[in-house]
Amino acid sequence: MEFLVKLQKKRFLLVNVIFVVTAIILELAGISLNMYVYADNSYHIFNVPLIIIGFWVFVGHTTWVVYRKFGWVVGLLTGIIIDLPMEFLAFHLGWWTWIPSWTPAVFFNAPVANFLVYLNVSIGSILIYKSVMKPKL
Secondary structure, eight states, rough: OOOHHHHHHHHHHHHHHHHHHHHHHHHHHHHTSEEEEEEOSSSSEEEEEEEHHHHHHHHHHHHHHHHHOOOHHHHHHHHHHHHHHHHHHHHHHHHHEEEOOSSSSTHHHHHHHHHHOOOOHHHHHHHHHHHSSSOOO
16 A cells, blocks of 8 residues: 555656646747747746746646546636636736737737647646556556
């Protein structure tokens, strides 16, 4: 039994590492494609604010919990639902600024591409949890 607990802790750590690395890579892609710029922040990894990385991890875990309780449809919409109030706050507080890009802006200057990314984050979070946390004994 103790072995299973240790194994699940290691798998949970792996899920978090995957979420963090994915967040950094996708945020760096968004920055390098000039989709947005962040306000000055002294706490960052590779120019990605730590709070943004933490937000991605939060969205990933919340998506899994919502998926387990309510199923695929609500689980897939979780990332978008969580991001909507953040876009509102970010717009008014100047946390980041969207730069006009390939897709039209639909919600407080956030482009459609942003919401497609969060839909994919939800899909990816569910699939990561399903594959990594699944016991293989």
